[in-house]
Amino acid sequence: QTVVTQEPSLTVSPGGTVTLTCASSTGAVTTGNYSNWFQQKPGQAPRALIYSTSNKHSWTPARFSGSLLGGKAALTLSGVQPEDEADYYCLLDFGGVRVFGGGTKLTVL
Amino acid sequence: QVQLVESGGGVVQPGRSLRVSCVASGFTFSDYILHWVRQAPGKGLEWVAVVSFDGTIKYYADSVKGRFTISRDNPKNTVYLQMNSLTTEDTAVYYCARGYDILTGDYWGQGTLVTVSS
Numbered sequence A: 001q002t003v004v005t006q007e008p009s010l011t012v013s014p015g016g017t018v019t020l021t022c023a024s025s026t027g028a029v030t031t032g033n034y035s036n037w038f039q040q041k042p043g044q045a046p047r048a049l050i051y052s053t054s055n056k057h058s059w060t061p062a063r064f065s066g067s068l069l070g071g072k073a074a075l076t077l078s079g080v081q082p083e084d085e086a087d088y089y090c091l092l093d094f095g096g097v098r099v100f101g102g103g104t105k106l107t108v109l
Numbered sequence B: 001q002v003q004l005v006e007s008g009g010g011v012v013q014p015g016r017s018l019r020v021s022c023v024a025s026g027f028t029f030s031d032y033i034l035h036w037v038r039q040a041p042g043k044g045l046e047w048v049a050v051v052s053f054d055g056t057i058k059y060y061a062d063s064v065k066g067r068f069t070i071s072r073d074n075p076k077n078t079v080y081l082q083m084n085s086l087t088t089e090d091t092a093v094y095y096c097a098r099g100y101d102i103l104t105g106d107y108w109g110q111g112t113l114v115t116v117s118s
Helices: none
Strands: A004-006 A009-012 A017-024 A036-040 A047-051 A064-069 A072-078 A086-094 A097-100 A104-108 B003-007 B010-012 B018-025 B033-039 B045-051 B058-060 B068-073 B078-083 B092-100 B103-108 B112-116
Touching: A004 A086, A009 A017, A017 A086, A017 A104, A036 B103, A047 A064, A072 A086, A086 B045, A086 B103, A097 B045, A097 B058, B003 B092, B018 B033, B018 B092, B018 B112, B033 B068, B033 B078, B033 B103, B045 B068, B045 B078, B045 B092, B058 B068
Parallel strands: A009 A104, B010 B112
Antiparallel strands: A004 A017, A017 A072, A036 A047, A036 A086, A047 B103, A064 A072, A086 A097, A086 A104, B003 B018, B018 B078, B033 B045, B033 B092, B045 B058, B068 B078, B092 B103, B092 B112
């Protein structure tokens, strides 16, 4: 089965910028993979942030943005806040079958 | 407001079956596709299955194909996940989430815990 790979962990300073990536074992991620990004904090259900590569939900803070970067899906946080410390997951669509990445644990320090 | 409420979790022995349900409210149920996603204790999210608006098209993760069946009852605003031949690897919190073609999971339930143990 297709494997989706994310950085296991990243650390960023408050106010800084960080980019999380999401790669596919089948090749370059494209707009046709409709990448979605989710944030999950301990004990909570996931919260949707980005859909279809770069579209924000009405509740998504402006500091979060999605894109394609070097054949991967990417989530960029600009002006990181302490409350952004969480696990982040990407999800890719492979013609109906979806696959999550392993998640990135983001530490704000 | 949009709500998704899962139920039916519990402790089940390996090899047995269990059905979990998710009741939706606050939106037109038949306008959305429905997903099941699971999360084993201390692990990441794993997509499990999706069902189309009318229930005719279904996709599954390889790990559950042939053992799990997703279905929906639009008049009852409910989506189901029938789980057969359960193993300890199926122990997880099971979430339902709604979406459409380019969007997965704008709203999620709080999950129901399934524990497979002898």
